[in-house]
Amino acid sequence: MNHQPELNRTLGLGSALSIVIGTIIGSGIFFKQASVLASAGSSTHALLAWIIGGVxxxxxxxxIAEIGAQMPVTGGLYVYIENIFGRRLGFLAGWMQVIVYGPAISASVAGFMSILITEFFGWPEQWRIPVAVVMIVAISVLNMFENRVGAFFSILTTLCKLVPITAIIVWGILHGHVTALGQTVTTVHQASGNMGVAVLATLFAYDGWILIANLGGEMKNPQKLLPQAIIIGVSAVLLIYTLISFSVFRFLPANKILALGEKATAYLAQTAFGQLGGKLLAIGIIISMMGTLNGKLLTFPRIVYAMAKRGDLPFSRYLAYLHPRAKTPVYATGAVMVIAILMTFFFNPDHLSDLCVFTVYCFYTLAFFGLFVLRHRRTEPRPFSVPLYPLVPLVALGGGLFILGSEVVNDPWGVILFIGVVVLGLPILWLIKTLDRKRQF
Known part of the structure; x- marks a missing residue:
């Protein structure tokens, strides 16, 4: 009798926390200060946007922690939506992450990382895409080894990223001479957008918290560890982001931040710590983003694997393959890698990040509503219950709807494009199931 390899259930709380924090804290907090400020119109509103995004x-x-504790298996959002709302919506949630969200968010992080790397070495801008591609390939290959390797890399990079974070916070608060609150955008760029768009931009920086749910089948005690990792991890990031944003606004005038754009954090580092210190800080930020990209490319292939095991994807036989020794979905990892590489050639990282957040929040919002359905459907004791029910899920639901409405108003064509790609999953599902039925006869 052939014994099919199974995913290794080896991840503990330390690994889970490092994946949550390490996946969230990456490029967004270092690159999104200018875009959040431009949309918010003032430093006070920008800081408020970061706090609202965190809440x-x-x-x-x-x-999601309450839902995930009841469904502690590999697949995350794909599994949650299917169990609550049925096969088609569950498939679209998985398809969205496999084809749109996962590769796009990975490409966006790699794109932001390539900006810093080319700046660091003084390379021309045309090197940005090749550098992004190399980073995607290298970290994808890393995650084809046993999951302990990717988890260790997450722990290592999470510890490394504390250095630039601490340096920016301490230096900005102690040595900044600008009034952090009350600065209004008046020159350089005309403030555009609104608070909804500003909050949407912060949500890219907060993105990644749910990815630990994709590893439910590889955690030692997911009913207990999954809620702990999400709650502790997100709370820590909320505090860190608020302090970093305050420090940046205290160190640099608002219009200077807008003038520098994506280079604002690099300028702060070089100004504060000199040529050598600035480069060391830049290295820390690059390592930070490597950790984020590692978290994406560690977790998203698990969705591909979970869907392939159900026969929900083309070439499922290959995508569901686990390496017999490493117990990792190597072909699924390769598939996410290839799609992410393609996206680096066609999308600007900043625009890509906003549309990614919109797309995934369509299904987040559906899952938030699903908690009420699940509570009505299941009356047995739960491993974890969300505190202050129903207030907390209502805030999550309202926040999700607010984000969706803001993006629809401000970028309707981008929304139509990404929704179109998601809806294309339905004929794909129909074709797969039709071919399956023909093979059975």
Whole structure:
């Protein structure tokens, strides 16, 4: 009798926390200060946008933690939506992450990382895409080894990223001479968008908290560890982001931040710590983003694997393959890698990140509503219950709807494009099931 390899259940709380924190804290907090400020119109509103984004993320995490504790298996959102709302919506949730969200968010992080790397070495801008591609390939290959390797890399990079984070916070608060609150955008760029768009931009920086749910089948005690990792991890990131944003606004005038754009954090580092210190800080930020990209490319292939095991994807036989020794989905990892590489050639990282958040929040919002359905359907004791029910899931639901409405108003064509790609999954599902039925006869 052939024994099929299974995923290794080896991840503990330390690994889970490092994946949550390490996946969230990456490029967003270092690159999104200018875009959040431009949309918010003032430093006070920008800081408020970071806090609102954090609160929405925390309530979202608490809501998903209750669902995830009841469904502690590999697949995350794909499994949750299917179990609550049925096969088609579950498939679309998985398809969205496999084809749109996972590769796109990975490409976006790699794109932001390539900006810093080319700046660091003084390479021309045309090197950005090749550098992004190399980073995607290298970290994808890393995650084809046993999951302990990716988890160790997450722990290592999470510890490394504390250095630039601490340096920016301490230096900005102690040595900044700008009034952090009350600065209004008046020159350089005309403020555009609104608070909804500003909050949406912060949510890219907070993104990644749910990815630990994709590893439910590889955690030692997911009913207990999954809620702990999400709650502790998101709360820590909310505090860190608020302090970093305050420090940046205290060190640099608002219009200077807008003038520098994506290079604002690099300028702060070089100004504060000199040429050598600035480069060391830049290295820390690059390592931070490597950890984020590692978290994406560690977790998203698990969705591909979970869907392939159900026969929900083309070439499922290959995508569901686990390496017999490493117990990792090597072909699924390769598939996410290839799609992410393609996206680096066609999308600007900043625009890509906003559309990614919109797309995944369509299904987050559906899952938030699903908690109420699940509570009505299941009356047995739960491993974890969201506190202050129903207030917390209602805040998460309201925040999700607010984000969706804001993006529809401000970028309707981008929304139509990404929704179109998601809806294309339905004929794909129909074709797969039709071919399956023909093979059975």
């Amino acid at each position: 929405i993320t925390l309530t979202s995490g608490l809501t």
